[in-house]
Amino acid sequence: MTPIFCSSPSPHLPFINANLRTPLSPPVFHVLVRIVPLHPRRDHRRWRRGLSARAASSDSKGPDDHRLTEDRDLNEAESGEVAVSEESPLVLCVPHVGSFTVRRPKSATFSVGVVVAIVLLVGVLRRIIGGKSDNGRRGGSVADLVRRGHLKSDRRGISKPLSYEDPFNNPLVKVGKNSTVEMYGKVYRLAPVTLTEEQQTIHQKRRSRAYQWKRPTVFLKEGDPVPPDVDPDTVRWIPANHPFATTVSDIDENIAQNNVYQKHGVPFRIKAEHEALQKKLEALQKEEKLHGVTIDPNTIQEFERPFQSPPKPPGQAEQTQRTTSTSKSGGKSESSESNAASEEPHKS
Amino acid sequence: MVSLQLTPPKPFLPKTLNHSKHDNKPSTTVRSSLQWNRKPQLSGDTPRVVVITSGKGGVGKTTTTANVGLSLARLGFSVVAVDADVGLRNLDLLLGLENRVNYTAVEVLNGDCRLDQALVRDKRWPHLELLCISKPRSKLPLGFGAKALTWLVDALKSRSDGRPPPDFVIIDCPAGIDAGFVTAIAPANEAVLVTTPDITSLRDADRVTGLLECDGIRDIKMVVNRVRTDMIKGEDMMSVLDVQEMLGLALLGVIPEDAEVIRSTNRGYPLVLNKPPTLAGLAFEQAAWRLVENDSMKAVAVEEMEPKRWGWFSFFGG
Numbered sequence: 001m002t003p004i005f006c007s008s009p010s011p012h013l014p015f016i017n018a019n020l021r022t023p024l025s026p027p028v029f030h031v032l033v034r035i036v037p038l039h040p041r042r043d044h045r046r047w048r049r050g051l052s053a054r055a056a057s058s059d060s061k062g063p064d065d066h067r068l069t070e071d072r073d074l075n076e077a078e079s080g081e082v083a084v085s086e087e088s089p090l091v092l093c094v095p096h097v098g099s100f101t102v103r104r105p106k107s108a109t110f111s112v113g114v115v116v117a118i119v120l121l122v123g124v125l126r127r128i129i130g131g132k133s134d135n136g137r138r139g140g141s142v143a144d145l146v147r148r149g150h151l152k153s154d155r156r157g158i159s160k161p162l163s164y165e166d167p168f169n170n171p172l173v174k175v176g177k178n179s180t181v182e183m184y185g186k187v188y189r190l191a192p193v194t195l196t197e198e199q200q201t202i203h204q205k206r207r208s209r210a211y212q213w214k215r216p217t218v219f220l221k222e223g224d225p226v227p228p229d230v231d232p233d234t235v236r237w238i239p240a241n242h243p244f245a246t247t248v249s250d251i252d253e254n255i256a257q258n259n260v261y262q263k264h265g266v267p268f269r270i271k272a273e274h275e276a277l278q279k280k281l282e283a284l285q286k287e288e289k290l291h292g293v294t295i296d297p298n299t300i301q302e303f304e305r306p307f308q309s310p311p312k313p314p315g316q317a318e319q320t321q322r323t324t325s326t327s328k329s330g331g332k333s334e335s336s337e338s339n340a341a342s343e344e345p346h347k348s
Numbered sequence: 349m350v351s352l353q354l355t356p357p358k359p360f361l362p363k364t365l366n367h368s369k370h371d372n373k374p375s376t377t378v379r380s381s382l383q384w385n386r387k388p389q390l391s392g393d394t395p396r397v398v399v400i401t402s403g404k405g406g407v408g409k410t411t412t413t414a415n416v417g418l419s420l421a422r423l424g425f426s427v428v429a430v431d432a433d434v435g436l437r438n439l440d441l442l443l444g445l446e447n448r449v450n451y452t453a454v455e456v457l458n459g460d461c462r463l464d465q466a467l468v469r470d471k472r473w474p475h476l477e478l479l480c481i482s483k484p485r486s487k488l489p490l491g492f493g494a495k496a497l498t499w500l501v502d503a504l505k506s507r508s509d510g511r512p513p514p515d516f517v518i519i520d521c522p523a524g525i526d527a528g529f530v531t532a533i534a535p536a537n538e539a540v541l542v543t544t545p546d547i548t549s550l551r552d553a554d555r556v557t558g559l560l561e562c563d564g565i566r567d568i569k570m571v572v573n574r575v576r577t578d579m580i581k582g583e584d585m586m587s588v589l590d591v592q593e594m595l596g597l598a599l600l601g602v603i604p605e606d607a608e609v610i611r612s613t614n615r616g617y618p619l620v621l622n623k624p625p626t627l628a629g630l631a632f633e634q635a636a637w638r639l640v641e642n643d644s645m646k647a648v649a650v651e652e653m654e655p656k657r658w659g660w661f662s663f664f665g666g
Contacts, residue, residue: 144615148444173630181649184627188577188649193599195592203596204561211558216530217494236527251457253495259459260499263506272459 387424388640390515395428397501397517398639399536401560403552405523407544408573411609411619413520414442415629416540418618419636421476425515428467428504431480432497432532433522443470444616445478452480453500463500464509472621477514481531493527494534501535525559533560538567540600540639544574545586550594557595569600569644571635576605581651588648598644601635603628 174182179190216236218227223240226232400413410433417429431439440446451466470476479500497519505513519536522528533539539560543553553570560568572588579585586594588602606628612619619629638644 144611144617148616149447179647180653183630183649187653189651189653190647191589191650192647193592193645194589195596195598200596200598207554207558207561211555211562213559213562215494215534215563216527219527236530238527255459256457256496257499259457260463260496260503262459262462 388637390425390640391642394515395501395505395513395517396515396538397519397536398538398540399519399521399533399565400540400542401521401529401532401556402523402542402549403525403556404543404549407542407549408571408603408609409523409542410438410442410520411613412540412542412571412573412603412632412635413439413518414618415620415632416636416639417476417516417518418443418470418473419620419633420516420518420640421470421473422620422633423636423640424475425640426475426477426512427516427518428477428479428514430497430500430517430519431478432519432528434482434493434528434531436522437480437482439520440468440478440480441616442613442618443476443478445470446616449478449480449483452482453496454482456500457496463503464507493531497531498535525556529556529559533563533565536565539565539569541568541570541595541597542573543570543591543595545572545580545588545591550591554595557597568597569639570595570597571601571603572599573603574605575602577649577652587650589650599648600638600644601631602645602648603631603635 173184176182176187180187181190182188214231214233217234218230219236219238220226221240222237226235400409400416402409410431413429413431417427420427429439429443431437433439440449445468448468451461453466455461456463456466466479468478468480470478481497501517504517507513517535519532521532541553541557541560543549557568570592572591575588576585580587588599592599604627606619606626608619608622608626609628612622612629618632619626620633622629625633
């Protein structure tokens, strides 16, 4: 009697139904081993009953067709070994993978199972926690677009900006031996650059033959006549419906150049508004002088604060009317000035 | 990805920037072994006016401008980044300054504000200032767009707010070779050509290089962007050396494909400020370093070596 030894199954694999097919040279045998899901300690009898070994030839119709299913009694099982069959000598040919030893589960198996489960759990938790902290550290996700105002969402997080302050120290890059360099844990093979100055010169000559070009300095719409003093090679023709061609240029070239080199003073627009208001006020004053009307120094307070003016005597009604119109223009100028001041550009 | 001489790196020179905070660290701190762990020496006359162009759209001109500009500012140089993309400006978004742009160059030309009022200073790194040419809906007059940009760059040399002239003026060029391109390259003395390792981008890059050379800009360097070493290894993508063979330009930098680019754009925080630094950010930083010293790459990382095998306990952090 040659028993087939079945190894005791791992305590953390009680729920496996395994079908092991072992191809062998003819006759081919299929050894089917089924491990019934049972608790190894609570019901070891059922666990052993669940173990069945089947051996069959590949040709079920042949004369060597055998099906062995044995449920060993407890006495045999107590010895820790299960003899599958002595009826079939073919089973003896089954290699070691088809042999099983059934041992009684010891008390330590449960604790081993618990330890393995804890280790697995710790590993998984570490991966999860590490992944979360990694995402939070790197940033650059869509949440940053939300933070910058390009996307609207209240549910997205806000990441912190990072700064890498020392450009002269990067310990993650190391020069290796044998023309290699290690960067961020990866090793790269280096190859020398083989381009010589002669080759560069050859390429330059090739390009100078291939490309004849002058930088265009005149841009004309298609259909416009070429000015007489302009080199036709320097003309860039723009289609009439091109956005560049439809650009209305209302900037004078000389003024623009002066504006670029402007170093002091208020911006041109605010200055122009001031000058316009001054001219308007001067015009109003001239007009009043022509009519022989001057501003009464006694009513200067009314000029400044028209809405808080005290009640006037009836003799000054006409004069008050004129000063009111003047103060309106003055108020407008004040508001314009403050608007302009509010548009005073911030120093970037 | 890196410019490394295959000979042993030079000994470190003493730092010229003040980093007392970091000098107080214990001596056990691991420091980088790269030779650019020092402040680069500025070469050439200032301000150096560099246009960043490509021809093809979407290859990373604005990203390069933002990251190289901020890297230069972090290296201690004063930089004015000019967004010359008249109708479709984006540089302010990448720098996170979109809410602070009140005045543009068009307002300066109109006389609505002075030039120093149109410069938006980055609060994180005050050496960096942004100048937008126009607001999205306004357009620069075609007739003197190139002249206007030349005036602006010239006016930056003598500023009214008492600040010294900038060391670098970096111009973000719009795509194409249209009027925007002509405007952007007008004041430039040197150019950085951004390309990706695909034939469409390379054809446009070659043409743009030809136009730049016709315009008298001979100092042209190339940045190869969005490089994937795994595809190069599988021969699904041209290598950087192949690109260089086709264009015949000196390499300023090689930028690997990196998902952090999108994240940094979303945050309005350039890659080079990321902590921990990203691979692409590091490559931009090194490109800026070379730009300062007028250097070019001597070696490139062509492919990724075999990764380390995963151990049984790697799942648990082992």
